[in-house]
Amino acid sequence: LSQYTDALLANGFDEMDTLLHMEDGDMKDIGINACHVVKLRRRLQELQRHGDGFGELDENNSVVAFLKDIGLSQYAETLLQSGFDELDTLFDIExxxxxxxxxxxxxxxxxxxxxxxxxxx
Known part of the structure; x- marks a missing residue:
């Protein structure tokens, strides 16, 4: 689904809150095909179910602290959820x-x- 990143950003869907409130029609309007709309909707619903903790990051986590120090804390949640939850794994990011x-x-x-x-x- 990463092929839609530029279109989402260009259309103002640049924060998790706006993505969570996006309508299926919005997705289709920016060129996301029907099967990907379903896939994205499922993923967003999954994030929303587990999303009560959005913004409540463990400041003691080495990745969170590192990202905060370099001014990139906005990516902490995404990186942690994607398995980059320790500096050793973050060093291996491609x-x-x-x-x-x-x-x-x-x-x-x-x-x-x-x-x-x-x-x-």
Whole structure:
């Protein structure tokens, strides 16, 4: 579904709250095909069911603290939910992973450089 990231962002669906309130018609209007609308709707509903904790991140988590320090805390929830919940796993993140997670190129570069600096390289 990452192929729709640019269209979603361009149409103002740039925060989890706006995505959760998106109508099926909105998805179709921006070019998301019918089977992907169903898939995206299911995923959003799953996130909403488990979403009572949105914004309630563990500040003691090393990934959350690192992202906060480098000014990229807006990606903490996404990264944690995608399995990048420890710095060791975050060090292994690939450019394609960041793209698939909807992290814009400029922030992906910043994250990559900050990880290299943290690693000592």
């Amino acid at each position: 450019d394609n992973d960041m793209k698939d997670l909807g992290i814009p190129a400029h922030d992906a570069v910043r994250l990559r450089k900050s990880l290299q600096h943290l690693r000592g390289g």
